[in-house]
Amino acid sequence: MVRELAGLPTDKDSVRALDRMHVFHSWSAQGLIDPLPIASAEGSYFTDYDGNRYLDFASQLVNVNIGHQHPKLLAAIVEYAQKMTMIQPAFANDARSEAARLIAELAPGELNHVFFTNGGAEATENALRMARLHTGRHKVLAAYRSYHGATAGAISMTGDPRRWGAEPGVPGVVHYWGPYLYRSAFHAATPEEETERALRHLRDLIMVEGAHTVAAIILETIVGTNGVLVPPPGYLTGVREICDEFGIVMIADEVMAGFGRAGEWFAVQHWGVTPDLITFAKGVNSGYLPLGGVLISDAIATSFAERVYPGGLTYSGHPLACASAVASINIFKDEKVIENARRLGTDVIGPELAKIADRHPSIGEFRGLGVFWAVELVRDRATREPLVPFNAAGADARPMVELAAACRQRGLWPMIHFNGVHIVPPCTSTEREVREGLAILDEALNITDSCYTGSAE
Ligand SMILES: Cc1ncc(COP(=O)(O)O)c(C=O)c1O
Numbered sequence: 001m002v003r004e005l006a007g008l009p010t011d012k013d014s015v016r017a018l019d020r021m022h023v024f025h026s027w028s029a030q031g032l033i034d035p036l037p038i039a040s041a042e043g044s045y046f047t048d049y050d051g052n053r054y055l056d057f058a059s060q061l062v063n064v065n066i067g068h069q070h071p072k073l074l075a076a077i078v079e080y081a082q083k084m085t086m087i088q089p090a091f092a093n094d095a096r097s098e099a100a101r102l103i104a105e106l107a108p109g110e111l112n113h114v115f116f117t118n119g120g121a122e123a124t125e126n127a128l129r130m131a132r133l134h135t136g137r138h139k140v141l142a143a144y145r146s147y148h149g150a151t152a153g154a155i156s157m158t159g160d161p162r163r164w165g166a167e168p169g170v171p172g173v174v175h176y177w178g179p180y181l182y183r184s185a186f187h188a189a190t191p192e193e194e195t196e197r198a199l200r201h202l203r204d205l206i207m208v209e210g211a212h213t214v215a216a217i218i219l220e221t222i223v224g225t226n227g228v229l230v231p232p233p234g235y236l237t238g239v240r241e242i243c244d245e246f247g248i249v250m251i252a253d254e255v256m257a258g259f260g261r262a263g264e265w266f267a268v269q270h271w272g273v274t275p276d277l278i279t280f281a282k283g284v285n286s287g288y289l290p291l292g293g294v295l296i297s298d299a300i301a302t303s304f305a306e307r308v309y310p311g312g313l314t315y316s317g318h319p320l321a322c323a324s325a326v327a328s329i330n331i332f333k334d335e336k337v338i339e340n341a342r343r344l345g346t347d348v349i350g351p352e353l354a355k356i357a358d359r360h361p362s363i364g365e366f367r368g369l370g371v372f373w374a375v376e377l378v379r380d381r382a383t384r385e386p387l388v389p390f391n392a393a394g395a396d397a398r399p400m401v402e403l404a405a406a407c408r409q410r411g412l413w414p415m416i417h418f419n420g421v422h423i424v425p426p427c428t429s430t431e432r433e434v435r436e437g438l439a440i441l442d443e444a445l446n447i448t449d450s451c452y453t454g455s456a457e
Helices: 012-022 071-083 094-106 120-135 152-157 161-166 191-209 235-246 298-303 319-334 337-359 394-409 431-449
Strands: 038-042 045-048 053-056 111-117 139-143 173-176 214-220 249-253 277-280 292-297 363-369 372-380 415-417 420-423
Touching: 053 431, 071 319, 094 111, 094 292, 094 319, 111 120, 111 298, 120 139, 120 152, 120 214, 120 249, 120 277, 120 292, 120 298, 139 191, 152 161, 173 191, 191 214, 191 235, 214 235, 235 249, 292 298, 319 337, 337 363, 337 372, 337 431, 372 394, 394 415, 394 431, 420 431
Parallel strands: 139 173, 139 214, 214 249, 249 277
Antiparallel strands: 038 045, 045 053, 111 292, 277 292, 363 372, 372 420, 415 420
């Protein structure tokens, strides 16, 4: 059903034509794309103008953690909009105060202060600035397998190929290899070896860069788009220890991993580690309005008690966005959304993927937690040759493009990155929906099996 609203185009062709004429899209060659007009969304599904319904196994951009059009969240937004839609950041505001209180209360340790932004990039950008000013040092160590956002500092810290187009970036960023046992940069054979060697690599980098020049180490608690890489036991604790030893600020980027995605409020809670700064966005209010932020330790906040923090945004702590965060967090609590995400991971997605991997030789590895999983596809399980090359495009990417098309034809909207399929449905998904999506994926994976060149196991 297309809901007609005054002043907006009502048919698919006008929506598409106006888009092609005037909208400039992210990360795209403008002449090579054909964006699908979407008419409506509800719960775990969205629907196009022809009535095709898709199960959203991508939660849009891994952000609609509460599902589409949650009625209570919509009601809270409408109610607050009728009270007030804008008060600039220098005033105190009820929604902003309560959102900050709730977020600080959920966070581990002494992370008691929140600087609000409009999204993830501004959060990592400000976290870097805070770390530099707090330590008086300028370098930041950031992982190659990472994405931290598209503004100057955030894209410079990003390790994946999205950085290339923005280079030369801001000075002072040094990239490192994080743990990834399946494709270990350290020739490790066990999780223990991977942890030990990845930490030694960080120490070596700090030695040659000069500890007195390093302001921060930033990491995605669970690397998101670049493969859902869950850190091996001891790694995060080890990074915390290194930061403490050298007076380096530990920044956990939880823009994707936070707010239920990994089955905890914050993914660091799986490992009992408290960073100095946590960046968040996406799941904090599921993007019903743009919102992100930095959770700040007492120690770092105190550095700006008597001196000005040189940063701000017209929409920092936007009242309507903050009101939606308050409502979303309360709904998560009332409806036990975190528990649901955790259970979907342990009882449904993990066990089902194990069975699917038995049936499909092209699955090299699957990994994840909560509703945050990836299946990594290979041509050969023995050599682990990726199904498509790193950063594949055009004809090289064809098997993944065909896999995505097969999923969509069957009503599943997948998230594909390089040679991986990410399974990242809303945290509110039902078991039936998740099983439905996995069954479609199971069928579609016959396509990638046909590219398998290794021997049958
Ligand atoms: C881990 C991580 N950090 C930062 C960002 C940037 O967030 P935004 O797109 O809201 O600027 C993203 C976005 O995908 C992300 O996944």
